Amino acid sequence: MNNYGLVLNEVGMRDYCTSLMAKVVAPLSKILFPTEMFSNSLDHHHTFCVEYRAEELGVGDRHLDMHHDASEVTLNVCLGRDGFKASGLQFCGDYGASDHRASSLKLEHTIGTAVLHLGRRRHGADNITGGERVNLIVWARSSAFRAAAAYGHVPPDGYPKTKEGSVVDTVCLSRANDADYEDRVKGSGQGGERGEEEKKRKYVPFNPPPKASCALNVKKSIVKF
Ligand SMILES: O=C(O)CCC(=O)C(=O)O
Ligand SMILES: [Fe+2]
Secondary structure (H helix, E strand, O other), rough: OOEEEEEHHHOOOOHHHHHHHHHHHHHHHHHHHHOOOOOOOOOEEEEEEEEEOOOOOOOOOOEEEEOEEEEEEEEEEEEEOOOEOOOOOEEEOOOOOOOOOOOOEEEEOOOEEEEEEEOOOOEEEEOOOOEEEEEEEEEEEEHHHHHHHOOOOOOOOOOOOOOOOOOOOOOHOOOOOOOOOOHOOOOOOOOOOOOOHHHHOOOOOOOOOOOOOOOOOOOHOOOOO
């Protein structure tokens, strides 16, 4: 979670952000993610700016731990500021997939460019080493998809889960979300101690218990009126 930034919906920019979602995010999502259940029904959003500041500038977020978003599709636009250093956005696999923690892409942010990705794709931002970086983030959501999940038509977080495969890359580990973080980073020369706040978090294990059903519950998807 970012501690520094601004929720644009709360400062009078909701309508502007809604038109950005309708004119940019929704049409591109239809083209890029045509097989997703929600690709035709993105209808609301949580839109905010994130801000990272290098240590030399004092307090601020330096990086963002590995996570997936509370969105169906995310638009991430790099707005500035000139001269920031170290801008990597590391992507891994999709939440629930066997390659969830395998590295897939490292994107270097540059001002004026954007990336559109599925919300469930694991990602995290590198430590900024100079200057300040500000990005606009649109978490686009579908009410229909979320209602389907709430009523059990699809699993609660949207997707069935597959047992994790053998490839787990250190760059994809999350200090806050992975119970095995410390064991896995030991000896890898990367990562570090969890902060106090991260230690207090309740872990939600990625892999489902052995007997958990991963299939969609077909019976539940029949709605009686
Ligand atoms: O810093 C970035 O570019 C990513 C931000 C992000 O993933 C988020 O706020 O959910
Ligand atoms: Fe994110």
